[in-house]
Amino acid sequence: MNGEASATVRFFEDLNRSRHEPLLQKVTGTVRFDLHQEAHTEHWTLQIERGDVRVTREDREADLVVNASPELFEQLVRGEENTIAAILRGALTLTGNALLILRIERLFPGPPESHGPRRRIAEGATG
Incomplete structure (x- = not known):
């Protein structure tokens, strides 16, 4: 990775650093992202309590x-x-409470030509 953190690592580190995500104000639940590459699986778990977010690398329920x-x-x-x-x-699969993905997906930025809060997050804007 040429010494530079991947977009995935930056995404989760930024979420963990902020500790509160206004876009998830009405969300409570646990979401685990399992990123599979051959025999290796990387885990990222979000514990969300009304917008308060904690990120871990745990493989947990x-x-x-x-x-x-x-x-x-x-x-x-x-x-x-x-x-x-x-x-x-079918490139992204879900197990469990699939309705949570509709809440979580708002964390991902929109396309580069889009505007609004999600695009600003992708560009690294704060506040």
């Missing part, structure tokens, strides 16, 4: 488990791929 390749997840957090389209194609 979750209300929703999201399965994807690391490449697809990188595209999601860069705004190059759409969550719902990836689900419909």
